Amino acid sequence: MDTLTVLQRIVPELKDVLERRYTLLRAVRTFGPVGRRTLTSELNISERTVRSELDILRAQGLIETGSSGVRLSREGEIVLSRLDEMARKLYDLAAVEQAMAAALKLQRVIIVPGDSDADPGVKRDMAQVTAAYLRSILRDGDILAVTGGTTLAQVAESFPGESFNRRVTVVPARGGLGEDIKIQANTIAVRLAEKLGGSYRLLHAPEDVLPCYVEQILREPRIRDVIALSRRADVLLHGIGTAEEMARRRGFDDETTMDLIARGAVGEAFGYYFNAQGEIVYTTASVGLRLHDLANIARVVAVGGGRSKAWAILAVLSTGRCHVCITDEGAARKVMRLKARTQIEGGVTDDDQDWD
């Protein structure tokens, strides 16, 4: 029985307060100098409460108040990082990371506490951790290929603004898909390049295209060049999509979607749909990096969280093409349960009972 457990036992109300302030501190860390109303709308805490809590945290010297809002003080950063460690310890995430890396033959797994499905703050944390990881591995002259998606968009946003003195070329690995400009690979590449202080290329092509036009598009020099560049990437950062979500984004009709589901598709990446064993069950004619290209890339980093994405994560990681996975606790634990189950039963079973 460790310290925290004992404390929670004799001071049960500690949990609420602790969680609230931890959330608040993380939000302050993420949003930089930020005001109480922004925090209120971002978190699920009323304005007055945010205010009271900030007063306390300020009195403790953990945050500082500038003209444009509050931000973490130096000490606040230290305390918060200790809180991060505590959360990791509390949920024993290091053990889950190792187990998951072993089970899925990954070089490294990074898990942030929480569940993106339940708490948007967790997705932000995941994005920040991913950004920090990128900073730690990117070297001068590296080529970084990125895909689209909401998670990766957040990674780009939460990249710290401080200058990063390594010249990195960011190249989109996939064409454009859907109408939301924020989550396009192109946009993310630009944003990341800005934050990294590097250069970028744009892939002026749609992601989903009729099969008959694919070859024609790929002959286009500027497109061909960008794709070729992405094949030579040193690091590939890609999101993980659920089969349903990606079918929707691609505007699949009901029939095709039903077909996908019938084939056992649960995850998507690079225009391929995979079943839980990581086998390709459906292929789209698409523009951008393809699965076999990944074999030449030294470091393939998959990012995605939320327990609703667990099947998709399991599927994509099971392809054996990824080296690193950054996810959250909700997803990771479910992935491990699913993995154990599919190994025993040798197939996909009903999902529902896992939503406890």
Next chain:
Amino acid sequence: MDTLTVLQRIVPELKDVLERRYTLLRAVRTFGPVGRRTLTSELNISERTVRSELDILRAQGLIETGSSGVRLSREGEIVLSRLDEMARKLYDLAAVEQAMAAALKLQRVIIVPGDSDADPGVKRDMAQVTAAYLRSILRDGDILAVTGGTTLAQVAESFPGESFNRRVTVVPARGGLGEDIKIQANTIAVRLAEKLGGSYRLLHAPEDVLPCYVEQILREPRIRDVIALSRRADVLLHGIGTAEEMARRRGFDDETTMDLIARGAVGEAFGYYFNAQGEIVYTTASVGLRLHDLANIARVVAVGGGRSKAWAILAVLSTGRCHVCITDEGAARKVMRLKARTQIEGGVTDDDQDWD
């Protein structure tokens, strides 16, 4: 920065709650099945608050409510013992114990957190720890000699009632002193013998006596026998008195008291007054065990706490006659500071500045 420190930082109000409940739990442990009004009068917490807190602790399963009041549940005992450990760790008492043992050449030092001067609960804790220590060292057939004093009286009271199947003879090491029956060595010996399930002897003699009568009294067979028995004790448990307090109990007049102070007397034991170096500066003609008798006793245990007794403790332990000291944090830390200072300056200095 450990868990508790971090938590106290982001949840500063934790301290109050934690201390209150810890105090409450300790009181429940000490007073066995006890009601809320008794707790109220014993601690400095209002009835309503005690009630609310007890409700919470009960909801947590840490205490149980019987017909005669609340008592610790099995789990409560476990949690409370973990809290004890935490308190010790928090104040790094193990380190102080070792430092003090080394500085004063003691076999063992046991320190309980807190300060008896500020919190009567600490004195109870000290008494309980002493009782537990006694239980752990007393062997079948042992002779236990005890002196008087408020602290030792509390040790006897807080001795657990459970049968202790080792035959121990408890013998008072000092004669009667003053009017308070509870703190006489005789009373304490009886009480302890009852709790231990052993036998006892009584010393029917006054402690302070005119010098001319001492020899006469010592010729009395029943008195002589008891004193002889105490000389052969296996364990001696004795309190530590401040020079001022013991002068008052002996009814010294102002002149004698001034004389004592002028000689640098700060501590008292066995009718001797010591200066800070442990040198005898005043001797009373008294009935009971004398200082030189201690040389033959295998285990001399000194008990006393509260920072106001620090000088006295330093003095008595400096005689080099004690093997074990049980005290509290307030006293221990001050003793160590005084020890360091007197070693440097080679003498006694003003005490006041130490009351921070």
Next chain:
DNA sequence: AGCAGTGGGACACTTTCTGTCCCGCCAGGC
């Protein structure tokens, strides 16, 4: 100059806490 976002003041309203009763119950002592 306008705007969007900031902190702080204010204040009424709600919830929680707290002090202080009273009551009926039960066990241990006479």
Next chain:
DNA sequence: GCCTGGCGGGACAGAAAGTGTCCCACTGCT
């Protein structure tokens, strides 16, 4: 076998703390 002292629980008003919701003046950016 009754008495009494200590027990828990109910109750309730008043105090204190917390909360929702305004307004206002300021500032940095566009």
